[in-house]
Amino acid sequence: MAFKSCSRLLNHLHTRHTRRPFTPESAWSSNAWLIGDDQTKYLSSNWRRRKMKPDNLAAHMADPLDEDLPMTASEAQQLTVLTNLPFVVPFQTRVGIFTNMLSQDRLSRESDRDVIMHDAGLAESSKVIHVKVRRDFLYEDSFNDLSSHNAPDLHRTLRVTFINQAGAEEAGYGAGVTREFYQQLVRTSFQPGRGLFKLTDDRELYPNPNADHVVENMSQHFYFLGRLLGKMIYEGMQIELPFAAFFLCKLLQPKNADVDINHLQSLDPDFYRNLMFLRSHEGNVADLDLNFTVVDDKFGATRVTELVPGGHDLPVTNENRVRYIHLLSNYKLNVQMRVAVDRFRDGLSNVIPLEWLRMFDHRECQTIISGAEVPINVNDMKDNAAYSGGYTPEHPTIEIFWNVLRS
Known part of the structure; x- marks a missing residue:
């Protein structure tokens, strides 16, 4: 119980630090948690194979039904720290563990596929996902060929063929063509003009709250994009794809867990400042003529949404303004893009277990996606x-x- 309470407090403080640093980065990690390469591989293997239960050291100890070698108390402690207080372990050590888990997962899946193919008498070509895309319809063809129906297991290797404007297959194959495919697909998939994502004032990406009015079957597209990001991380491919901090925080949280007003600044700094002004306003808030509603502009059409039942008739006063501020923040950060975020997270977790990504905070996760800014x-x-x-x-x-x- 004491460990759970302490870890919850430390996680809360560290989360606050990632939004607004108040101490040197070195204060959070310790060289005492530097782990050698051999031990990193061993820990990676155990984490990947075992059902991790946070806060419970006994859950990581020897299991008579487990095929792996029993873990020592020290190894169990290391895994418990990684799953509960990952930030105390140096970033590069965690990257090594994460990379090892992905490598082991690829080898395990490839071995399983070889056995299945041998037993079923399948051809070697069934080990890969064949993708044929027209350059002028790159997103549409990829969305079809890599859908969960046509490519249920996105862990397999992609073999990409480009079709030119004349309808002929272009020459070339291999890693270079695949990398070009990923780069172009990501560029066209996440561009704001497609309607699925928008840019903050800092030119960071987040789901378009109005995407359902722009794209048919919106949830399928966000699921596809989540799988696409997961595939790129799984293959160790980095690309410039800057996401808003609040969005990455939402992805790393459990489903239905919301971010709060403290994350609003990464979505809309001006809106955040206006709410802070309202909170500290010394005059009569009722004179501002606000009520518990929010007005959205949907392509020229105005829509009024009540923040609470009867919110249209409930004025904002000095007494209830804090509640109004939190409800409005919740609407902006969570309610209006809940479906999009949930489906994107579902797609991401279809390729990579979120427990592995939760070793990293949102800043580190951005580094995993795009590389370090050096x-x-x-x-x-x-x-x-x-x-x-x-x-x-x-x-x-x-x-x-x-x-x-x-x-």
């Missing part, structure tokens, strides 16, 4: 570059390339 080290790239096709570091074309890259 300057490119051109000299390091040059020192580690490999040349072929008759090119050498002294070749004029290569020298021009590095000069252009530096500039």
Whole structure:
């Protein structure tokens, strides 16, 4: 009970720190939790195979029905910390554990598929997902070929073929074509013009609250996009896809768990400041002529939604303004995009267990998705570059390339 209470308090403080830092980052992690590579692989294997029960050390101890070797008390303690207080473990250590779990999962699934294919007499080609897409209809064709009906197991390898405007298959295959496919698909899928996502003032993505008025079968599209993001993380592919902090926080929370007013600033800073002004307003709030409703503009059509039953006839006063502020924040952050977030989360968890991602806070999760925001080290790239096709570091074309890259 004491551990549960302490971990809940520390998680609350750390969550607050991720929104508005109040102490150095080094204060949260400890080198005492640095784990060697061999132990990282062992912990990854046990976490992936066992049903984790937070707060319960005994649940991670030896199980007579478990095929794995029993864990020691120290190993069980490490897993308990990872599932309850992950931020005390250095980020790079957690990344190593996460990467190992994904690698082990891929090997396990591939082994299982080999057995199934052998027993069923299936061809080798059934191990991959064949995707044929027209460049002008990249999203539409991908949405069809990678739907949960046509591709129920998105953990399999993708084999992509592009179809040109003449209807012919383009030459080329392999990792380069697949990476191009992912990059172009992500770019067109999440662009605000498609209507599924919008941009905050900081140009960060979040689900469009009006998506159901723009896209038919909206929930299927958000499920598809969640699976797409999960697939990219699963394959270790990073792409520039900046998500709003509140949205990532919602994805990492259990279903039906809401974020509160403290996250509103990452959605709409001006709206947040207006609510803070209302909370501290020293005059008579009733003079502002507010009631417990919210007005939405749906493509030129105004819709009034009551925050509580009878909210249209309930004025906002000095006495009830705090309740009004929290209800309005809840509507903006949770109610109006609940279906979209839930379906996106469902799609994401179809590929990657959310328990694994919850090792990271929303900032770290963004790093997993897009990589760290650090300057490119051109000299390091040059020192580690490999040349072929008759090119050498002294070749004029290569020298021009590095000069252009530096500039």
